[in-house]
Amino acid sequence: MALVFSVLLLLGLCGKMASGGQPAFDNTPGALNYELPTTEYETQDTFNAGIIDPLYQMVHIFLNVVQPNDFPQDLVKKLIQKRFDISVDTKEPENIVLALKVAIYEIGVLICVILGLLFIFLMPLVGFFFCMCRCCNKCGGEMHQRQKQNESCRRKCLAISLLLICLLMSLGIAFGFVANQQTRTRIQRTQKLAESNYRDLRALLTEAPKQIDYILGQYNTTKNKAFSDLDSIDSVLGGRIKGQLKPKVTPVLEEIKAMATAIRQTKDALQNMSSSLKSLRDASTQLSTNLTSVRNSIENSLNSNDCASDPASKICDSLRPQLSNLGSNHNGSQLPSVDRELNTVNDVDRTDLESLVKRGYMSIDEIPNMIQNQTGDVIKDVKKTLDSVSSKVKNMSQSIPVEEVLLQFSHYLNDSNRYIHESLPRVEEYDSYWWLGGLIVCFLLTLIVTFFYLGLLCGVFGYDKRATPTRRGCVSNTGGIFLMAGVGFSFLFCWILMILVVLTFVVGANVEKLLCEPYENKKLLQVLDTPYLLNDQWQFYLSGILLKNPDINMTFEQVYRDCKRGRGVYATFQLENVFNITENFNIERLSEDIVKELEKLNVNIDSIELLDKTGRKSLEDFAQSGIDRINYSMYLQEAEKPPTKVDLLTFASFLETEANQLPDGNLKQAFLMDAQNIRAIHQQHVPPVQQSLNSLKQSVWALKQTSSKLPEEVKKVLASLDSAQHFLTSNLSSIVIGETKKFGRTIIGYFEHYLQWVLYAITEKMTSCKPMITAMDSAVNGILCSYVADPLNLFWFGIGKATMLLLPAVIIAIKLAKYYRRMDSEDVYDDVETVPMKNLENGSNGYHKDHLYGVHNPVMTSPSRY
Known part of the structure; x- marks a missing residue:
């Protein structure tokens, strides 16, 4: 805010040369053309994510599904008026209603958060009971596999399902890696973006003196044009009269x-x-x-x-x-x-009639010389008056304390730049911590998915359909162990990952929906423009803080729009309510002396x-x-x-x-x-x-x-x-x-038009406030939204997707591991008459009591399951 006010003060002092109004400005008369020198600013006001922009758009679509409600302008206004105090107090029903409205607006986010919290609490609990259950040889803990007729089909379906889930998890992990790297890369660009905005603001300061010098220099151009017409009065005025005759x-x-x-x-x-x-x-x-x-x-x-x-x-x-x-x-x-x-x-x-005709032509052609001879003294007086007006304009420009204001604003910019340079190393340090943490999270998920991939690889290629469950190969058994290792790591870390996902989701989603989107469509500015919102005593907050007059209709949206299209600070911030420049730059008063001298211009042509x-x-x-x-x-x-x-x-x-x-x-x-x-x-x-x-x-x-x-x-x-x-x-x-009057009006028109252009240039064009709005866009659209919010949202989207898919992956991996691991016991199918029943009862020869003796019959003509 101090930055904006300093620039306003600078242009306000310069604005003492212009009037409070905004005169209409047309093309200059004659051959005069005025165009203020402009500065090319280097900072772009658009931020393109490049090839990963479709990923960001995908996350935005997901957020629009989760949070489809429009920006709650009325609700935000009430929250601002309450100073964001929405504590539920039974003595204040309005707070309860407001809290309910907030909850209704955030219903999609709340549902996602509740689901995440359930995941956080239930997954460790389920994992604990699952481990206890397997220790008791339950929940698949016993190393015995019940063989079924559709065993091959079930195994293949489970393997394909786990592979598809792992591929989707890999895609989410890739999103996490990309988002994590984007955050680091974008944060590193922050310093360049800040320096670019600093150079633009510095150029804004250097632009004002150049434009003032140009404005003053154009008076000499205008005066020279008037002098040229005065010196050529014989051809200009005489030519016009001849043109009439x-x-x-x-x-x-x-x-x-x-x-x-x-x-x-x-x-x-x-x-x-x-x-x-x-x-x-x-x-x-x-x-x-x-x-x-x-x-x-x-x-x-x-x-x-x-x-x-x-x-x-x-x-x-x-x-x-x-x-x-x-x-x-x-x-x-x-x-x-x-x-x-x-x-x-x-x-x-x-x-000699032809000589008489030539005499008639000569009487017309001698008009310019007659005018030149009759107006010599008046022209000298007009030139002196124009020179005196020139000195008035120069004296007026020297009385403007531009140097002091430029020096003051330069100090502020230097302090701001120094603060940014001191703060950015800490920001980069914190970003490195975040980057390292993100890598750890992504690598944890990568480790789990890798176990699943290895389990699938070893299980599929090591599986021998002719081997019995107790005689499975080492490779197949290793595949089952990898799958169970992935399940174990999933139970260990998935709830921690979900905590990170929930926290980043709540922050990133609300930043996107409550700051980035409303800032992009200007609804946030419309909220800030609500009368008596930011200050109970001020109707218009911006004019109150800048011009010390809250009754002046100045809105954030109007200022943003005017600055965005390159309008001058004087008109944008309505400085005519503070600095009345008509007193020092009165067009009629400055041209009054010229008018008086030109009124003496009297041409007399004999019959x-x-x-x-x-x-x-x-x-x-x-x-x-x-x-x-x-x-x-x-x-x-x-x-x-x-x-x-x-x-x-x-x-x-x-x-x-x-x-x-x-x-x-x-x-x-x-x-x-x-x-x-x-x-x-x-x-x-x-x-x-x-x-x-x-x-x-x-x-x-x-x-x-x-x-x-x-x-x-x-x-x-x-x-x-x-x-x-x-x-x-x-x-x-x-x-x-x-x-003669038209000639005089033309001379006066040069200066009146010049003075009107000065008013127009100072009020509308001089010192465009676009760099300030570009700096604000860089802070919000650039750093907050493009550099932080978008990568953060992509991060939780990818990691959350992979974490949620761990649930079906764990279930399928547990079931699939049974088909790959080597069992301690197995089902044997044979004729019932050949089976020694006593051995079935006492489980002799050291076999498990569930172990069935007899000759293995793969055809399973007369199955008996025990």
Whole structure:
């Protein structure tokens, strides 16, 4: 009890840093994780008997049969209240009733004890009369055997029965040897178990300062985390504010940026379209001029005299219809110019809408720098406050007299260890006496069983069925003597063995049923938790002895359960009723200064303009530029036309073919020259026209895609811009204030959570009382039950079993010895007429009067028994 109280005192003084309550503790915020350093204790809280555990379980089953009643909690309570004084006093009927209840509960044990006592008193008495009877040649004392017809069957049955009984006795003796050796082995382990518990309790003392240092060290970890957030306020707080604004702002700026890209693409497309129209006009004009010149040349040839005569006239007539198709297919002056739209878009593009969008992004991205610049002085003050709280925690820890209590408890542990080392040699000495006595008992039973075995061995193998009882061999006779020697030793020592069995049975059975089992199922603790049981004035004994306040609900079962699962001493023993740590470790008071400083954290962000009036006017002008009203179909239709009305190469080939049919002359040469000129015109002028047409087509398609629903798109962008700007104007201030407060709460949360963890660690986790409960388990479950009670119960079970079996063994051995020993007289069977009756009457020639003369007749046809 002094050990428990010393540990309680130690943790109570340490507990001045924690509050009386047990705050709920969740995961630490951010990246902070706290975990008290724990000590690995070496003492096991379970005790396994190993391969002989089934033997112990067998004894437990036997005890449950002998004593099937549940643990008598009410009866034990009354006995404790009576201080175990159950003397039968007629003036106190309650004592008589209580004694009867005890007797009823112990009825199985009492019956076994009564049977044992009967065995103790009757066996020596029976042995005495048996010896006296045999001395008078009674009770089988006469060396004469009555022969019967079933003699062989009876002998074999008796031998087999004795063998089986001896085997069962041998098994019981083996149990005794094992139990005796287990007791010695387990007692020798007691010192190791005690030293192991001592080291665990010593580790318990060294664990407390380490855990306190860890708790104090975690303040620096928490402070460093807060400092890191404060130093990174631009990215932490600024990032949170940006995170609130970006979902509303970024899509709008991206739309405006896309619109700026569309303006630039429209400008490029209009420029390309305007350039293509100009190139088309120039190329078409030049192509038309050259074709007109060639056509005029061909017309002159057709109108000459050379075409008037055959065969030229027919050829000229075939050329005249085709001559009208020789010309350009485009008239550049028919397509309207897009210079007005181009000038409008150029004016819009000069505003550089993309730079305005970048300015909107920059106004959002500059928020962290603005916060960093505005909060520099406040952050310095907050850091100073955090450092002052750190000094308070350190000063508080230095005021705890841990060293003195550790020194006091260390002295107690040293004294206890010294006492154990001084007492264990005496315990081992007494155990050696018990071990020697157990060996003697086991060897006595072994000697008796050995006599029986030798008797059976010599009797069975030395028996000759052809020999008469008076002519049996020496080996057979020795077997009978061994059996009778076993009987004699049984009568001499069995009652002494039974005395030992009864004494160990009463002690071992009651220890198992009244201490070990109820301690295992915690019913014994429930009895001790009965109000006003151990002290008439105290409702709760444990709180009265430990906390000097018997009204505090503290039970043995609750303490055992909490300590078993590793709960801290402060919470287990409810030290908040003695040591109020909230006064010195008040979370609100310690965090109050931090809160005040963080309240000064004020961030002011000016109104953010996503797009100024110039940019907005540019979008509106772009929507009104007129590119959506251009007749793109007309341009596309014109661009789809070929450069010339007829394929010039085909026409040149046709002209050349026709010319080759003419006779040589000026007309033929003129046509061939015109065909050559047409090919030259195609090579020089048709590709530029076709290239201008392709460029015009691409530009028209690009503009058509851009201009489709242009006013609606610009209107949608402007609506999104107005919505985002309204959001900024209305909510920017509240967002900044909310995120600033949240940032402050995060910083405070680090320390509040740290302080709550300190409370939780000290009250729930620091200095687990498990080693104390392990020491108690070692004393009860380990030493008392596993090391002493179990081997003791196995010992009396085995020895008692062997001793009880001596009774049938003695009876059978006495009967069986008659079949093995050499008799002094025997029964002889012969015909009645051949027997001399006078010799039968006077027993002449020195024979016993019961000796029958005559010729032995093994067939026994006419038996006569005398």
